[in-house]
Amino acid sequence: MEQENQFSFWRGLRLSSFQIGSAMGDILVTSIWNRILIVTLGIPATPVGLLIALRYLLSPLSLWAGHLTDNQRFFGLHRTPLIWLGRALMVLSLPLLGLSVMRLSASTVDVLGWIFALLSSLMYGVGTLISGSPFLALVRESAPERRQGTAISLVETVLIIFFAVAGIVFSIWMPAYEPRIFWEMIAATMVIGGFFWFFAVAGVERRDRSAVAEAGQGVAVNRLGDVIREIWGDRRTRLFFVFLSLATLSAWAQDAILEPFGADTFGLSMGQTTRFNSYWQTATVITLIAGGLLWRKRPPERQGRIAAAGLAVMALGLALLAVAGFSGQRHLIELALLIFGGGFGIYTFGGLSLMAVMSPDRHAGAYLGLWSISILVFKGLGTFLGGALRDLSFLQLGLPAGLSYGVVFLLQALGLAAAILVLSRIDILAFARESGRHVDRVEAQAAAAD
Numbered sequence: 001m002e003q004e005n006q007f008s009f010w011r012g013l014r015l016s017s018f019q020i021g022s023a024m025g026d027i028l029v030t031s032i033w034n035r036i037l038i039v040t041l042g043i044p045a046t047p048v049g050l051l052i053a054l055r056y057l058l059s060p061l062s063l064w065a066g067h068l069t070d071n072q073r074f075f076g077l078h079r080t081p082l083i084w085l086g087r088a089l090m091v092l093s094l095p096l097l098g099l100s101v102m103r104l105s106a107s108t109v110d111v112l113g114w115i116f117a118l119l120s121s122l123m124y125g126v127g128t129l130i131s132g133s134p135f136l137a138l139v140r141e142s143a144p145e146r147r148q149g150t151a152i153s154l155v156e157t158v159l160i161i162f163f164a165v166a167g168i169v170f171s172i173w174m175p176a177y178e179p180r181i182f183w184e185m186i187a188a189t190m191v192i193g194g195f196f197w198f199f200a201v202a203g204v205e206r207r208d209r210s211a212v213a214e215a216g217q218g219v220a221v222n223r224l225g226d227v228i229r230e231i232w233g234d235r236r237t238r239l240f241f242v243f244l245s246l247a248t249l250s251a252w253a254q255d256a257i258l259e260p261f262g263a264d265t266f267g268l269s270m271g272q273t274t275r276f277n278s279y280w281q282t283a284t285v286i287t288l289i290a291g292g293l294l295w296r297k298r299p300p301e302r303q304g305r306i307a308a309a310g311l312a313v314m315a316l317g318l319a320l321l322a323v324a325g326f327s328g329q330r331h332l333i334e335l336a337l338l339i340f341g342g343g344f345g346i347y348t349f350g351g352l353s354l355m356a357v358m359s360p361d362r363h364a365g366a367y368l369g370l371w372s373i374s375i376l377v378f379k380g381l382g383t384f385l386g387g388a389l390r391d392l393s394f395l396q397l398g399l400p401a402g403l404s405y406g407v408v409f410l411l412q413a414l415g416l417a418a419a420i421l422v423l424s425r426i427d428i429l430a431f432a433r434e435s436g437r438h439v440d441r442v443e444a445q446a447a448a449a450d
Contacts, residue, residue, distance in 0.1 A: 011142065011204075012143075012150075012151055012154045012155075013154075013158075014199070014200055014204075015138075015139055015142060015151070015154075015155055015200055015201070015204065016154055016155045016157075016158035016159075016200070017158075017196045017199065017200045018135060018155065018196060018197060018200035018201065019155055019156075019158045019159035019162055020158075020162050020192065020193065020196045021087070021189070021192065021193025021194065021195075021196045021197045022159060022162075022193075023159060023162035023163045023165070023166040024162075024166045024188075024189045024192060024193050025090055025094070025124070025189055025193055026163070027163065027166040027167050027170055028094070028097070028170070028185060028186065028189050029052070029097065029121075029124055030052055031167065031170075032170060032174070032182075032185070033097055033101070034048050034049075034052060036101055036177050036182070037101070037104065040177045041101075041104055041105060041108055042108065043104065043108050047114075051117055051118065051121040052121065053380065054121050054122060054125045055124075055125035055128060055129060055376070056376060056377055056380045058122075058125050058126060058129055059129060059372070059373045059376050059377055060373065061126060061129040061130055062129050062130075062132055062133045062369040062370075062372040062373050062376070063133070063224075063228070063366060063369035063370050063373060064130075064224060064369070065082055065086070065129065065130040065131070065132075065133055065134055065365070065369060066133035066134060066137060066363075066364075066365030066366045066367070066368055066369030066370075066372075067224045067227055067363070067365060067366040067369065068082065068365075069082050069133075069134040069137065069365045070137075070227075070362070070363050070364065070365040070366055075207070076207040077205050077207055078134075078205065078365075079134040079135070079137055079138040079141075079201075079205055079365070080138070080201055080202075080204070080205045082130055082131060082134045083131045083134050083135050083138065083197075083201055084131075084197070084198065084201075085127075085130065085131070086126070086127040086128065086129070086130040086131025086132075086134075087127060087131050087193075087194070087197040087198075088127070089123045089124070089126055089127030089130075090123070090124050090127035090128060090131075090193075090197075091190050091193065091194045091197075092123060093119070093120045093121075093122075093123035093124040093127065094120070094124075094186045094189060094190050095186065095190075096116045096117075096119050096120035096123070097116075097117075097120045097124075097186060098182065098183050098186045099113075099116045100113050100114070100116035100117035100120060101113075101179070101182065102179070103116060104117070105179070129372075132372055133365055133368045133369035133372050134365055135201070136152060136155075136368045136372070137359070137364045137365040137368050138201060138204060138205060139151050139152055139155055140152060140356050140359065140364060140368070141205075141361075141364065142204055145299075145300075145437055146297075146299050146300070147296070148300055148353075148356035148357075149300030149303060149349075149352055149353025149354075149355075149356045149357070150292055150296050150300075150353070151356075152352045152353070152355065152356055153288065153291070153292055153348070153349050153352045153353065154292060156288075156348065156352060157285065157288040157289060157292070160281065160284060160285055160288070161285055163281075164278070164281065164285075170185060173185060224366075227363055227366050228366075230363075231363070231366065231367060231370060234431075236358075236426050236427060236428075236430075236431045237358065237367075237370075237431075239422055239425055239426045240354070240358050240371075240426055241370065241371075241374055242422050243419055243422040243423045243426065244351070244355075244371055244374040244375060244378075245374045245377075245378040246378075246415055246418055246419040246422060247311060247347070247351070247415075247416060247419040248374065248375050248378040248379050248382060249378040249379075249381055249382035249385070249415065250382065250411075250412045250413075250414075250415030250416045250418075250419060251314060251344065251347075251382065251412070251416065252378075252379045252382035252383050252386070253382040253383065253385055253386030253389075253408060253411070253412045253415075254318070254321075254340075254386055254408070254409065254412060255382070255383045255386065256383050256384075256386055256387040256390075257386050257387055257390045257405060257408060258273075258276050258277065259273035259276060259277075260273075260390070260405075261273075261321075261325065261401075261405040262276060262333065264394070264401040264405070265325055265328070265401040265402045265405060266328075266330045266333075276333070276337060279334055279337040279338055279341065280317075280337040280338065280340050280341030280344065281341060282341065283337070283338045283339075283340075283341030283342045283344075283345065284341045284342070284344045284345040284348065285345065286342070286345065287341070287342045287343075287344075287345025287346050287349070288345040288348060288349055290345075291306070291345065291346060291349035291350075292349065295349065300353035300354065300356050300357050301357050301428055301429055301432045301437065303349070303350040303351075303353035303354055303357075304350070304354060304423060304426075304428050305350075306346060306349065306350035306353075307346075307347050307349075307350030307351045307353075307354060307423065308350075308420045308423055308424070309343075309346055309347075309350075310343045310344065310345070310346030310347025310348070310349070310350055310351075311343065311347050311416045311417075311419055311420050311423075312343070312416075312417075312420060313339060313340075313342055313343025313346060313347075314339075314340050314343035314344055314347060314413075314416050315343075315412075315413040315414075315416040315417055316339055316343070316413075317336045317337065317338075317339035317340025317341070317342075317343055318336070318340060318409045318410070318412045318413040318416070319409070319410065319413045320332055320335065320336035320339060321333065321336040321337070321340070321405075321406075321409040322405075322406040322407075322409040322410040322413070323336075323406075324336060324402075324406075325401075325402040325403065325404075325405045325406030325409065326402055326403065326406045327402075328402055354428060355368065355371050357428060357431070357432050357435075357437065358371070358428070358431060359371070360435035360436065361435070361436065386408055386412075389407070389408045389411070390404055390405060390408055393407060393408075
């Protein structure tokens with residue numbers, strides 16, 4: 001399935017345009033829709049949060065979808081049909097989102113309104129999960145070995161950038177909830193997102209015409225259970241799963257408590273704390289772009305040290321946040337967030353490259369599905385644990401705010417240090433060699449890059 005071709009910058013940008021629709025859809029569903037229900041309509045956060053969290057419960061679909069596209073062809077194509085099917089489900093889910101708001105605006109206990117909300121969340125979540133890992137596999141296969149990590153990093157960088165762009169555009173477009181404008185935003189996301197979901201991948205995958213007759217026969221080359229046992233039977237892949245999970249959990253435990261930290265500890269206004277995320281995310285984008293320029297010639301098999309360095313810088317930023325909380329030093333917050341965000345960008349570039357290496361050609365979709373599960377589930381778990389630890393120490397035990405938040409940040413830093421230790425125990429080069437990658441050329445390329 002690997003397509004050994006010339007991966008140009010423009011082809012990378014075309015694939016990356018896929019993320020325009022992804023960012024618009026996620027901002028609309030997870031930011032705007034839930035805010036309307038909770039803030040405008042006064043619906044409790046718990047049922048709304050459960051609907052949004054459905055994708056975490058359905059995350060094994062990522063592994064199934066990746067495995068399916070590894071082994072079956074539809075009209076001579078592996079990845080593209082399932083990508084389009086998933087994104088079509090996402091497009092069709094958006095009108096149901098609008099209908100749910102219409103019904104619940106009239107009555108927050110309207111049964112049909114909640115049915116629309118449930119169907120929309122299910123369709124959007126399933127669509128996201130069954131198209132995500134096949135898309136990453138397509139991006140990986142669209143580049144030669146030495147540029148696979150850079151290709152994946154590029155599309156993820158564009159996603160981060162367009163999260164910010166979509167958020168700003170939507171906030172200007174609808175500063176306060178208006179039903180007509182909300183429907184306009186839904187229509188725009190369906191049209192613009194749907195276009196780029198089609199345009200980005202159309203024609204990228206080479207059609208295997210000899211396999212057209214095999215399409216839809218329903219017989220996979222390998223059973224999913226056998227593939228899972230093969231993946232999990234290798235100690236290195238188990239450790240890599242632990243590494244990704246621990247790093248993701250530790251990195252995102254600050255997500256739900258960062259703004260409350262500024263308010264509870266230093267009495268900062270909403271306008272001041274709202275900027276916190278923009279500080280570290282801007283630093284992340286800058287270092288991701290810089291990493292793509294500085295390390296683009298470094299083979300992905302040699303990105304372990306870069307990923308570890310990024311985790312160390314993130315840990316330093318979190319430790320500095322802890323110091324700010326313990327000592328009440330307000331002026332340290334921005335510096336700590338810039339350091340954390342810079343480290344996050346370095347880690348993301350290195351970590352995505354390692355994901356490309358730790359996904360052998362034969363089962364690339366299944367492996368990337370497993371890594372996607374790790375990131376998705378432990379991002380949600382980390383966000384939950386950060387908030388739970390804050391509540392336990394600050395609300396239940398009555399500890400001072402600075403101490404309560406500082407302990408959480410310090411635990412995050414220790415978790416990142418543990419992830420570095422786990423990464424050091426994985427023989428990435430040996431795994432790459434056994435997977436058929438051209439490791440002999442890696443050493444020479446690494447020497448040139450260094």
